[in-house]
Amino acid sequence: MKRFIKNARYLYLLIGVAVVIFLTQCGLNPFSIEMAASGNANEVSTFLLHGSTMSRIDNNQANPTYATRLLVGIMVPKSWNAKQQAVVSFTSPKGDETMTLIPDSEIEPVSGQNWSAAAKKRFGIGPNLVDDFEWLIYRSTKVYTFVNNEDINFDVKVSCKLGPENMLVKLGFYIGSSRENLRPDDTDYTKFAFSNQFEVTNGTGELIDFINPQLSKIEPVKSLDNDIVTFTFDSGVTNTSLSDTDDIYLCATAYDAMNAVIAESCERTAKNKLNALGGKKYRIDAWPRGLFNIAPEVAISRIEYYYTDVTGTKRVGYGNTADPFRFTFSCN
């Protein structure tokens, strides 16, 4: 009799574990991304997401179904203007649809922020190192109802005209359920992934590299001479002539729209000294109009700059050469 009771306990435990596994397996499977390695600037590129559902619903529930709208998110560079340019649609055995962009005025219920900000907070910018991205979340207009074991495959198609600039990025994608929203603890219905590197070619300007560590960068990427910009020098990327010193100074030249030199700022004083951040990284924040002491009627169109030591003899510029880094002030 005792033995029977002991065995029954194990049986109940086993059934309990099986039920838990059964219920928690409901949701979306991880999706795969199909896309080209590059696309032409100002032309439409297509990105495909191959997803599937795993519908495990307890038929003993009062209403053993799961009804939801499909959510799809994309993270793309702001300069692509994807709010206007992107079209997101999907095909599935339960129906095909072109999805609707959730407007900025709508609040994501869990975070209390709009959907774009909530997605950025939840998913970040992935392996990209420079933040000039936006998350856009699209929603199906119809509600789709699933019953137990209704496992389907579906394909999401994202078409978007690329921006005008040459760049190297990793794009972000999200697929989820409108019933779960962006609940931070949900992993069953919230799937996101970042793509392999994607290059925009045949565009304007020098390549903007978002994914590889840069010897130097300026943020915000889109800024004018009346913004406050941050110069970051990462001496840990490669061995440079400034690797043996923490006393690093910014030396910059300002140009106008006619490509004429307006002013130079190359003082080896506290004004131009970078602050050490640790890990061989250095930073200086500057208001360009103040840095160059520009008259109100003059506009700085672009700058060239390099980093130097206290003596001014060592010089690190683009590609770890003596050539200067270049930055054009623009909001586009």
Next chain:
Amino acid sequence: MKRKKYIIFYLLFAVLTIASCKSEIADTITDETVKDISGTWKVVSLTRNGESLTQRIDLSKFKVIFKSDGTYTLEDKLAFAVSDPGTYNLNDPQYPYSLILTPTGKDAEKISFQYPIIEGKRQLSLTISPGCTGNIYQYNFVKEN
């Protein structure tokens, strides 16, 4: 008889108490002060796209002086909505949400304005985009003693 007197007294006391509260509340609701921002304001914090720049850039010299005659001047220079002196006004004297700065000889700049009390002190909170419109700066000022 004595009991009756007590009841009348308590009723009278209650009526007077309620009546006095009513007039107090009514006075409070209609008594929103006109916002006077005149004085010299210095920057206590600055963010760019939500990232704090307060400890990273010298903010100690930049000041905005609002005079009671409706004019303003700037001390030192920084990435700000205007760079020249001029006139100012609030869009609403009691419930302002915009500060309008009009530099002499130039167009007016409308700035998002808040006037919170933080740690017992009024702060002037201005949200501006002096460069690209996508770059949002929030300046918080306190009045100089």
